[in-house]
Structures are given as C-alpha cells and as structure tokens.
Amino acid sequence: MKILLINGSPKGKASNSLRLANAFVEGFCAETEKTGAVVIEELDLASLKITPCKGCFFCWKNTPGECCIKDDMRMIIEKELEADLIVWSFPLYYFSVPGMLKNMIDRQLPMNLPFMSRDDSGYGSGSHDARYDMSGKKHVLISTCGFYSSEGNYDSVTKMFDHFLGRGGYETIFCGQGELFRVKELASRTDVYLSYVRDAGCEYAHGGISDETVGRLSTLLYPREVFEEMADASWGVSRESGEKETEDQSFTKQMAALYNKGAYDGKDRVLEMHYSDLDKTYQIFLGKDGSKVYTDKSLTSTTRIDTPFEVWRAISRGEINGAEALGRHMYTVTGDFSLMINWDRFFGTVDPGKEQKSSGSDGNEELKKPVMTTMLIPWITFWIAIPFGRNTGALITLAVCAFIPLIMRKHRFVIWDRLSIAAVALLSVAVSLTENGTLLSCAGYLIFGLMWLVSCLVKEPLCSTYVKYNYGGDAAYKNPLFMKTNYILAACWGVLYVLTTFWTWFLRSSGMELWVQIVNYVVPALMGMFTVWFEKWYPAYLAGGKGRRVKGDTE
Ligand SMILES: Cc1cc2nc3c(=O)[nH]c(=O)nc-3n(C[C@H](O)[C@H](O)[C@H](O)COP(=O)(O)O)c2cc1C
Known part of the structure; x- marks a missing residue:
C-alpha cells in the first residue's frame, strides 16, 4: 500500500491542515499495517519547483503524456500514478485551493487524454478521460479554513474535485477554526479533534468513516x-x-x-x-x-x-x-x-463529541464514576439495623450488601466499596452467630475509622478516590491543595470513628443507649458540615499564599 501525502500549504511543515492529514495517515497506517507493508511519501509543494502551465497543449499534441516544462511536476505525476491512496492536504484560500496547489493541479494535464468525453459526473459540462488507469486509486481531501465553520466555504473546492476525481470519488475532512491548531494554549481541545481525525483514518482503512466520527468531525471546535x-x-x-x-x-x-x-x-x-x-x-x-x-x-x-x-x-x-x-x-x-x-x-473546553461518546456507552466500566454512597450504605445499614434486633438486623444488612451491586450499578466500585461490603457482611454474620452485638458494632466503628486512617498512608486518601472526578480525575493527584485537603479530612474522619468506637463502648456498657444514638448521629453530622466548609476554605487559604513555606517552596 502506497500513500502519497500532498501538502499544498505554503506554510510547509507548519501547516495546520498537515496536522490533521498526519493524524489521518497515522490512523490509516495503524490499521493497514496489520495486513501488510505501508509506504508513505510526503510531497511538500512549497519546497518543490512547479512552474505554472503555459497552456501550450504540447503534452497533448507533440509529446503525448509529457509536459514540455522540465521541473518537479514529472516526479509528482509518477508518484501519483504509483500511489494507492492520495491525501490532499491544503488550506482554504479565497474559498478555493492555494495558488501553488492550483498550479500543480493544472500541470496534471498530461495525465488526461485530449479527446472530449461525456463522462462528466452528470454535470453536463464535458470532460476528458484519464490517460492512465486511475480506477483503483483512493483520494482524501483534508483541509482547514480560517472561518468558524467549514460549512458553505468549500463549494468551489468540492466542485473542482468532483470534476477531476468524479462526483463522490473522494472522502473529505474540512475543518473550520484551523488556526487554532497551532495555539498551544488550546491543545486540550484541538488534540481531541485530532484524535477524531485519527479515528477517521482507522475507519477509512476498513472501508469508510462512520457517521459517528463524521458527526464529531463536524462539531465546531469552539462556539462561533x-x-x-x-x-x-x-x-x-x-x-x-x-x-x-x-x-x-x-x-x-x-x-x-x-x-x-x-x-x-x-x-x-x-x-x-x-x-x-x-x-x-x-x-x-x-x-x-x-x-x-x-x-x-x-x-x-x-x-x-x-x-x-x-x-x-x-x-x-x-x-x-x-x-x-x-x-x-x-x-x-x-x-x-x-x-x-x-x-x-x-x-475549559466542552467537547460535545466526547460527551456523546460517554453518554452512549453506559456499560463501559471506565466511564462510570465511583460514589461514596456505595461505601457508606453497608455501614449505615449495619449501625441502624443491628440495634433493632440481632438476627433481623443482620439479615437486613446482609440483604443490603447483596443488593448493592444492583442498587449502585451505575457506579464503578473501588477498593473501599469492596472492603466495606466484605467487612459489613462478615460483621453481620458474626452478629447473628454470637450474642455480642455491642462489641461487633464497636468493631465496625473501629474498622471504619481505620479504613480512613490507613488511606492516609497511601497515595490516594479515601475521600479523594471519590471526589477527584470533580477535579480532573487522576490529574488531581498533582494538585497539592486538593491532596492536602483530602489527607486532612481523611485523617479527621478516621480519628472521629476510632474515638466513636470507644465512646460507644463506654456509653452502651453504662446503659446509655439513647446517648449513643444522639451522639452517633449528631457528631458525624457536625463533621459533615465541617467537611463542606473545610474543603472550600482550606484550598482558598493556601492559594492566598497563607501557610507558605519561606524556603524552597517553588523548587
Ligand atoms: C491568502 C489567504 C486566503 C484565505 N482565504 C480563506 C477563505 O477564503 N476562507 C477561510 O475560511 N479561510 C481563509 N484563509 C485562512 C486559512 O484557510 C487558514 O488560516 C488555514 O487554517 C491555514 O491552513 P494551513 O496552516 O494548512 O496553511 C485564508 C488565508 C490566507 C493566507
């Protein structure tokens, strides 16, 4: 498989359109190389010598198939004849192709026969048949333009290519806002678009670009x-x-x-x-x-x-x-x-194409986000249900644990969810087999508190596992404000539940069950309020330069 990439931008390698063309070829090759060798040839028209056509028809009359001008065009025609796929990469200039590329197209005259033909894609315009067998060749046009959309800007381009490649004889990727591809600050958006162009290349290798990808490619980079x-x-x-x-x-x-x-x-x-x-x-x-x-x-x-x-x-x-x-x-x-x-x-950038992708794939585990509710449901059920009766409480808790995967099916399960379900299920079984509900519910508080404390020793404190998705996902680990806040909060919740173990034990042993109920509802509620306040206040406090270390803080 031979690919000829014709770069028709006067900017050469700095071309925006070329970025898209390269992404397309990359995707195409990734698929094509699975079944055979691929050779890519790139022609940078800006660095080649292509003299304008003289209109002498020498290539038709005197030396059929051969131009009288001796420059790089000969080599270009040879490469075109050898190629299986030609990718035309160019910017839109005055609603058409740049002069340099038009020159090259004009100089393709030797590739046509001089005789009149009726084969004009139904335009009724008249045409000339190709001198060579071009039937197996594929063509893809990739272009960026400077207006907000490609819509309505490419009429002249498509008409011209319709005439010389045949109506529907080529694929197109036309993209507005082309100058944004060179703006580093906007790479987070343009890279996403380039990934769609790459997808288009992969799909084209298998026969054609899917409607879904066409939809993504026609989405504006930014609103007008x-x-x-x-x-x-x-x-x-x-x-x-x-x-x-x-x-x-x-x-x-x-x-x-x-x-x-x-x-x-x-x-x-x-x-x-x-x-x-x-x-x-x-x-x-x-x-x-x-x-x-x-x-x-x-x-x-x-x-x-x-x-x-x-x-x-x-x-x-x-x-x-x-x-x-x-x-x-x-x-x-x-x-x-x-x-x-x-x-x-x-x-930031909202990429509608990306949103479409995620909403359409409900079953994709990677796209589901975990929520802390998954981890809390078994514990809360356990602490509420057990005091109401040893066996009934244990049964209710076990049933909830069994149904959590169903109830929370829209969310991904993380280690803390799994550990919680396992610990609570074991504690419930232990409660129904032994007489000691108080000891086991205190053990529950201790395990719960230790889970928070242990998480402070690893790279991801418990709460951050769930809330990081509001802060850019794994990128949040690089955010010291986020991490410090979460380590502190995880430590606070851990200490609170270790202490809860002891006061619950003390109050229950002293027969003050009502106090257990009051304290164990009120204190976590207060801690919840503190959490909501602290997670806003503390990052702002640090961001204002407070708590700044004097030495070495920018190293
Ligand atoms: C001379 C000239 C004419 C242009 N004409 C148009 C035009 O008609 N419509 C348009 O949307 N953009 C037009 N542009 C903008 C380019 O198409 C746009 O900057 C494109 O992304 C450049 O692509 P490149 O980096 O691949 O050369 C023009 C740019 C120049 C320099």
Missing part, C-alpha cells in the same frame, strides 16, 4: 462567538483603535474570550489578573452575556490572581500544571476561590 472573539484578539491589534496591543493584553483578551457564559450561575464575577513581573492589571468581567476586559481598574474584583505573566502563560499552554503551581506558590489567588475550583467549567 467564542472563536470569533478569540480570533479577533489573536492579531494583537485593537479592533477599535487599530493600534498594536501588547502581548499580555492580547493574551488576556483571548483568555477572556474563552469564558463559557453557560457556566454563569447568577453571580457576576470580576477576575482580576495582576501580572506581577510586568506590573499590569486587567479586570475580566464575567457575566451572563459574556466577558469583557477592563484595564482602568474601575471594577471591584471578586477573585484576584497575582502571577508572573510567563508563569500564567506556561500554565495556559499546559507546560506547568496550574494546581501544582498554585500549591508551590508560583502564583497566589485571593477572594472568591470558587472560580478556581470551577476553572474548567468557566474557561
């Missing part, structure tokens, strides 16, 4: 207004005054353009960015209708970020993990910390 605001800001020239803007100003405007007004929760916010190295302050108003950047400091900030510009830029590009950098005091946050906690919701 977000993209257009970002694009306008990216030129570094003020739309209003036409004056050149500084890098930090243009950067801040692009960041503001990424604001997702769908995340608006009824509360206007003002994000104040202070670039400490430049001593520049920008205020970004985040409201229900969108965002606006102010430079006159006229607003009252709700969240303030103090950061060197380069640090913030490196975070945006994904070169530094933002949460980790915050934990290392490379920048500070003061004011309303909820903006930081929900940063991805306000400024």
Whole structure:
C-alpha cells in the first residue's frame, strides 16, 4: 500500500491542515499495517519547483503524456500514478485551493487524454478521460479554513474535485477554526479533534468513516462567538483603535474570550489578573452575556490572581500544571476561590463529541464514576439495623450488601466499596452467630475509622478516590491543595470513628443507649458540615499564599 501525502500549504511543515492529514495517515497506517507493508511519501509543494502551465497543449499534441516544462511536476505525476491512496492536504484560500496547489493541479494535464468525453459526473459540462488507469486509486481531501465553520466555504473546492476525481470519488475532512491548531494554549481541545481525525483514518482503512466520527468531525471546535472573539484578539491589534496591543493584553483578551457564559450561575464575577513581573492589571468581567476586559481598574474584583505573566502563560499552554503551581506558590489567588475550583467549567473546553461518546456507552466500566454512597450504605445499614434486633438486623444488612451491586450499578466500585461490603457482611454474620452485638458494632466503628486512617498512608486518601472526578480525575493527584485537603479530612474522619468506637463502648456498657444514638448521629453530622466548609476554605487559604513555606517552596 502506497500513500502519497500532498501538502499544498505554503506554510510547509507548519501547516495546520498537515496536522490533521498526519493524524489521518497515522490512523490509516495503524490499521493497514496489520495486513501488510505501508509506504508513505510526503510531497511538500512549497519546497518543490512547479512552474505554472503555459497552456501550450504540447503534452497533448507533440509529446503525448509529457509536459514540455522540465521541473518537479514529472516526479509528482509518477508518484501519483504509483500511489494507492492520495491525501490532499491544503488550506482554504479565497474559498478555493492555494495558488501553488492550483498550479500543480493544472500541470496534471498530461495525465488526461485530449479527446472530449461525456463522462462528466452528470454535470453536463464535458470532460476528458484519464490517460492512465486511475480506477483503483483512493483520494482524501483534508483541509482547514480560517472561518468558524467549514460549512458553505468549500463549494468551489468540492466542485473542482468532483470534476477531476468524479462526483463522490473522494472522502473529505474540512475543518473550520484551523488556526487554532497551532495555539498551544488550546491543545486540550484541538488534540481531541485530532484524535477524531485519527479515528477517521482507522475507519477509512476498513472501508469508510462512520457517521459517528463524521458527526464529531463536524462539531465546531469552539462556539462561533467564542472563536470569533478569540480570533479577533489573536492579531494583537485593537479592533477599535487599530493600534498594536501588547502581548499580555492580547493574551488576556483571548483568555477572556474563552469564558463559557453557560457556566454563569447568577453571580457576576470580576477576575482580576495582576501580572506581577510586568506590573499590569486587567479586570475580566464575567457575566451572563459574556466577558469583557477592563484595564482602568474601575471594577471591584471578586477573585484576584497575582502571577508572573510567563508563569500564567506556561500554565495556559499546559507546560506547568496550574494546581501544582498554585500549591508551590508560583502564583497566589485571593477572594472568591470558587472560580478556581470551577476553572474548567468557566474557561475549559466542552467537547460535545466526547460527551456523546460517554453518554452512549453506559456499560463501559471506565466511564462510570465511583460514589461514596456505595461505601457508606453497608455501614449505615449495619449501625441502624443491628440495634433493632440481632438476627433481623443482620439479615437486613446482609440483604443490603447483596443488593448493592444492583442498587449502585451505575457506579464503578473501588477498593473501599469492596472492603466495606466484605467487612459489613462478615460483621453481620458474626452478629447473628454470637450474642455480642455491642462489641461487633464497636468493631465496625473501629474498622471504619481505620479504613480512613490507613488511606492516609497511601497515595490516594479515601475521600479523594471519590471526589477527584470533580477535579480532573487522576490529574488531581498533582494538585497539592486538593491532596492536602483530602489527607486532612481523611485523617479527621478516621480519628472521629476510632474515638466513636470507644465512646460507644463506654456509653452502651453504662446503659446509655439513647446517648449513643444522639451522639452517633449528631457528631458525624457536625463533621459533615465541617467537611463542606473545610474543603472550600482550606484550598482558598493556601492559594492566598497563607501557610507558605519561606524556603524552597517553588523548587
Ligand atoms: C491568502 C489567504 C486566503 C484565505 N482565504 C480563506 C477563505 O477564503 N476562507 C477561510 O475560511 N479561510 C481563509 N484563509 C485562512 C486559512 O484557510 C487558514 O488560516 C488555514 O487554517 C491555514 O491552513 P494551513 O496552516 O494548512 O496553511 C485564508 C488565508 C490566507 C493566507
């Protein structure tokens, strides 16, 4: 299998379209190589000599099939004839192909016979048959354009290719917002798109691109207004005054353009960015209708970020993990910390294609998230049911344990869930076989408390196993604020339940059952309230630069 990749962008290797074409070829090869060898040849038209066609028809009259111009086009035609698959990669220029590629297409004249043909894909336009047998060749057109969508922009391109490759004789991947593929700050979104292009390559190797992938590929990278605001800001020239803007100003405007007004929760916010190295302050108003950047400091900030510009830029590009950098005091946050906690919701990327994928695969274990309720249900049932009767309580608890996989089937089970079900089931059996309900329910508190404490010794404290999904999944492990908060909370819950063991034992032995009930409901409820407060307060406290170690905290 020979693949010819024709790069028709004047930008050569820096072409946005080429990134997509490479992803497609990568996917195609991954599948094709399973059954045989694949040879890829890339022709970078920008680095080749292709003189414009002279229109002399020498290749038809004098030297049939051979052009009178001696340049790289001869070699290109040879490669085209040898290839099984030709991938045409090019940008959209003035609603058509770049001149350089048009030159190359014109110079394909020797590949056609001079005689008139009726085979014109039903256009009634007239045509020329191919000089060579091109019937087995496949063609894929991959192109990016600068407008927000490819829709309505490629009419001239498809008409031209219809005429020379035959209507429906090729596959297409056309993508709007093409310039975003070179923006490192947006790689989290564009990489997802590239993965869909790769999928398209794999599927094409098996016959054709699926409707699902076509749907994902036609989804806009960003909504029109977000993209257009970002694009306008990216030129570094003020739309209003036409004056050149500084890098930090243009950067801040692009960041503001990424604001997702769908995340608006009824509360206007003002994000104040202070670039400490430049001593520049920008205020970004985040409201229900969108965002606006102010430079006159006229607003009252709700969240303030103090950061060197380069640090913030490196975070945006994904070169530094933002949460980790915050934990290392490379920048500070003061004011309303909820903006930081929900940063991805306000400024992140929602990829509709990805959402489609996850919602459609209900049975996929990896996509199910664990919830703490799974772990709590057996314990709570045990502590409530046992005091009501040894055998009945044990029976109810065992039944609940048996049905948990069914009740919580929409969630993934983690080690703490499994340990809890096993421990509670064993304790229930022990309760029904022995007389000692008090001892065993105290043993339950002790096991429960130890589970929390032991989890403080491993890389993932118990609570973080469940809540990390709200903080980017496993990426949350790199977030020192998240980890510190969770270790402290896990330790607090552990200590509480170890202590509960002792006071329950003491109160029950002293016949104060009512007090056991009161204390064991009230104290966890208070601890729950503390948890809700602490998990917001503590990260904000650390982010504001409090608790900062003086030496070595940025190493
Ligand atoms: C001369 C020129 C003409 C362009 N014409 C269009 C156009 O008609 N429609 C469009 O959406 N984008 C247009 N663009 C934007 C490019 O298609 C866009 O930047 C593309 O992503 C570049 O791809 P490349 O990096 O593969 O060369 C034009 C760009 C240039 C330089």
